[in-house]
Amino acid sequence: MILLNSIDLLAFTDIFQLSNSHLLLTTEIAQADPSIVLAGVLLSAVTIYFAAKLGGEICAAFDFPSVLGELIAGVIVGVSVLHFLVFPEGGIEAGDSLIMQFLQMTTDLSPENVAVTFHLQSEVISLLAEIGVIVLLFEIGLESNLKELMEVGTQALTVAIIGVIAPFAAGTAGLMIIFNIPAIPAIFAGAALTATSIGITSRVLSEMGQLTSKEGQIILGAAVIDDVLGVIVLAVAASLAKTGEVDVGNVIYLIISATGFLVGAILLGNVFNRSFVKIVELLKTRGGLIVPAITFAFVMAYLATAIHLEAILGAFAAGLVLDETDRRKELQRLVEPVSDMLVPIFFIAVGAKTNLGVLNPINPENREGLIIAAFLITVAIIGKVLAGFTVFGQPDLDKLAIGVGMIPRGEVGLVFVAVGASSGVLSPALEAGIVVMVIATTFIAPALLRVVFKSNEETVEASSEIPSVAETTS
Known part of the structure; x- marks a missing residue:
């Protein structure tokens, strides 16, 4: 998936895991016609945006998150079905x-230059997707209100921690013991089980009028903490994938450095905010707010890569820092069109690269992949539901609703898939299994939330209709 060090152009070929036969020599690059490469990129962009809007609109019509439609649309236009992208x-x-093939029919693209044009066009789209995921994590950081995060209390923190540890431990151990999957891929798949999609859960709770309920507040608080913990887990897992081995010292370094990076950014947030506001006030031309903000996100992404972390961690930290500015709401509004243009490239590319053909049950060799997918879905659901039951001190809370609200992985889970795919650590079957898990939990959670809260409301109504002892004796 494309995504790790978008800014580290020197590691360009490492990101895409190209074999020696696929490396582009300078002489081959010179043979490619830039105008035809551009034409290929433009056709790819047309395919991406058409598929993203169509998939998103269809899912929105059925009350599912549009990001899920983008993922499915990517699967359809990609290697699994149509082979457009x-x-x-x-x-x-x-x-x-x-x-x-279309370029060969409509331009003077010669057969000997098809391969190099294909590689260059694909790499441009992949780099745009990497920038898209940096913008996505920046936007998620902006939406994660630090003050509200501090106010949710120990209950949300408990739910979040258990909701990360339980599925990660069960998923990693199960993949290694039951399926004999090596440690690094198993850790990566286990890490993909940790996240919770704030956007999906908050949308459903809002539509149900439960966003301000005690359960809703705990769910959202835990989901925000999940994102912070998840980004740290992702940074550790991605770095392990690069080294190819589990080095305890390296793991400890990554955890400390990732945590320190986020905490340091937050603690220095006031200094950053004052400087940011002063710079913005001096600028009088168009883009006076959005350009410095995106620049700051890219700088933070670079700093993260400079200390051997992931660019997305830096972008997320930048969003958390700028969330505290007085012009946060205006900034969120201005980031939306940038996100609308770049993030769909990321989701469509993830779907396009996912070969669901490895899950075809007709082929006996694919059955293990199906079993892995079923296992991951089971762990993903049970792990989060169990986390909901760890809430203490408030027996009147609907703990099942809290657990169910933590189930959807959504766009956050896709980030894990993308990083794993780009690193080459995931087998096709394991990658497809994780994608199926993300799709399944994203579809299941909204429906289950509605059922659980409706059942809870009916129980409350029924109990309120039962006359008290005093009423029956009067």
Whole structure:
């Protein structure tokens, strides 16, 4: 998935895990016609935006999050179905791309230059997707209100911690013991089980009028903490994938550095905010707020990569810092169109690279992948539901509703898939299994939330209708 060190152009070929036969030599690059490469990028962009809007609108019509529609649309236009948008990974050749075939029919693209054009076009789209995920994490950071996070109390913190530890431990151990999957891929898949989608859960709770309920507040608080913990887990898992081995010292360093990076950014937030506001007030031309904000996000992303963390961690920290500014709401509004243009590239690319054909039950070799997907879905659901039952001190709370509200992985889970795929640590079956888990939990959670809260309301109404002893004796 494209995403790790978007700014580290020197590691460009490492990001895409290209084999020696796929490396682009300077002479080959010189043979590619820039105008045809641009045409390929433009056709890819048309495919991405058309698929993203169509998929998003269809899902929104059925009351599901649009991001899920983008993911499914990516699967359809990608290697699994239509082959419009494919990437030179996993043995995919230029001839498998319908966009390349169309370019050959409509331009003077020669057969000997098809491969190099295909690689360059794919790499441009992949880099745009990487920038898209940086913007996505920046936007998530902006939406994560630190003050509200501090006010949710120990209950949300408990739910979040258990909701991270339980699925991560069960998923990692199960994959290693039951399926004999090596430690690094198992850790990565376990890490993908930790996150909770704030956007999906908050939307459903808002529609049900439960956003300000005690359960709703704990769910949202725990989801925010989950995101912080999840980004740290992701940074650790991605770095482990790079080294290819579990080094306890390295793991400790990554946890400390990632935590220290976030805490340091937050503690220095007031200094950053004052400087940011002063700079913005001096600027009089267009983009006076959004350009410095995006620049700051990119600087933080660079600093994260400079200390061997992930760019997305820096972008997330930048969002958390700027969330405290007086112009946060205006900034969120201005970031939205930037996000609308770049983030769909990320989600469509994730879906396009996911080969769900490895889960075809007709092929006996694929059955293990299906079992892995079922296992991950089970752990993903049970782990979060159990976390809901760890709430203490308030017996009147609907603990099942809290657990169910933590189930959807949504866009956050896709970030894990993307990082794992780009690092080459995930097998096709394991990658597809994680994607299926993300899709399943995202579909299941909204429906279950409605059922649980409706059942809770009916119970309250029924109990209120039962006359008290005093009423019956009077």
